[in-house]
Amino acid sequence: MVKQQRGQATVDLVLNSALRVYAEAGQQGFTVNAVTKASGVSLGSLYHHFGSFDGLAAALYTRCMGELFEQMIAALLRTRTARTGVRALVRSYLRFTEEQRDAALFLHASAYSGYLAVHAEEISAAKSVMLQPVAQWFGARVAKGEIAAMPGPVIEVLVMGPVAEAARRWLSSTYEIDLAEAAKLLPDSIWRSLRPQ
Template sequence: MAPKQQRGEATVDLLLDTALRVYAESGRQGFTVNAVTAASGVSFGSLYHHFGSFDGLAAALYIRCMDRLCDPVVAAVTRSRTARTGIRALVRAYLDFTRDHRDVALFLHASVQSRYLAAHAQEVMAAKEAKFAPIAAWLHPRVVAGELAPLPAHFIEILVMGPVAETAQRWLSTAYEVDLDEAARVLPDRIWRSLRPD
């Protein structure tokens, strides 16, 4: 790799790392282009050169955080042999990741409805679909084999991810008291029951 390209990649990494830190320390209100450039020491021009806009930086950070979440979740599911163990592994992996990587989880959950992702919605959706494709591929033959209720894929996603995401979001919020360890004990089987064939 050429030195110029290495410097460019290092600047991108620095900006993304700094943006996550700024968000974790200052929240949505403090997540600004001025705060990120000041904390990173990177110029406005360089940020815009690499990301096109501050919204582009935020979208890239969202995709990077989603990758970090998806990798252990996909690994947990795809190494499972049965539908039951796979669903339970997904729930636990998601909750474990939330606990172990609070800053990443906070940015993901708080950014879902944010204005800065709107301009990059198609890019974000394509990245999300690509990352979750191995789970869909793992689930499909189990639905066909009758291990899971014969539901459309989006209903399966809602039944699994809805309770898990809501639990994570409540744990991340200071407004609720949620015991993530208790959720990791209770939810995997409860969610699995909602997906068992009748």
Template structure:
């Protein structure tokens, strides 16, 4: 790799790392282009050169954080032999990641309806689809095998991801009264009942 390209990649990583730290320390209100450039020492011009806009930086950070969350979840699910153990693996991997990587999980969950995701909707959707393709393929095989109910794709996604993501969101916000270990014990069977073939 050429030195100029190495410097460019190092700058991108520095900006993304700094943006996450700024968000973790200051929340949505303090997550500004001025805060990120001041904390990173990178100029406005360099930020705009690499990301096009502050929304572009935020969307790139969201995709990076989403990837970090999805990688262990996808690995856990696709190693599972049955639909039931896959659901258990999904819940555990997702909530374990949330507990162990709070800053990353907070940014993913807090970004759901943010302007920067709207501005980069196609890019974000493509990245998400690429990550979840392995889980979708794994799930289709379980539907074909008669383990999982024949349901529309989006309904399967809502039934699998919805309860886990909402639990993580509330825990991160401090509004979840239970603990994550309890959720890991209870959710898999409840979600499995909603997905299993009758």
């Protein structure tokens, strides 16, 4: 039990250090040497827990994604109507982006990096599990006629696409976008694309 706790403490230390390294040094500075130096964990220990540096990146991506989904699902499940649910989902994503900028940055930037490719199947499987409560919530609203009948992936694109793009632009700092303004405007725009005609 104690050994298991120490192992989990090491995993958490390495993941926290890796996120800090990524936030401070960017993708170019996100290296195994930088992470071992920041965490104080040996290279052997890192490989023992994650298998490879790509395995570490995949574990960090999955953890950040889990934190985002946890917030979105909590917000979604507190609502009573389809419209308030969509609004809560959109706003929780944008709030996560602002409040947990480092995790949001890693999620958005890593989606286009090569180091997750090796673990694409396990990341996809983890995302599928995390997405299940959201898919069930939307499926129930479609069944009740509160949301237009569309395939789940189309609903996901309509809801998550604009929000993810707003977050990506804010995180990149290359476009001027105000997240507070996006949180006011996007929910109703997205809702209009989902409501039955």
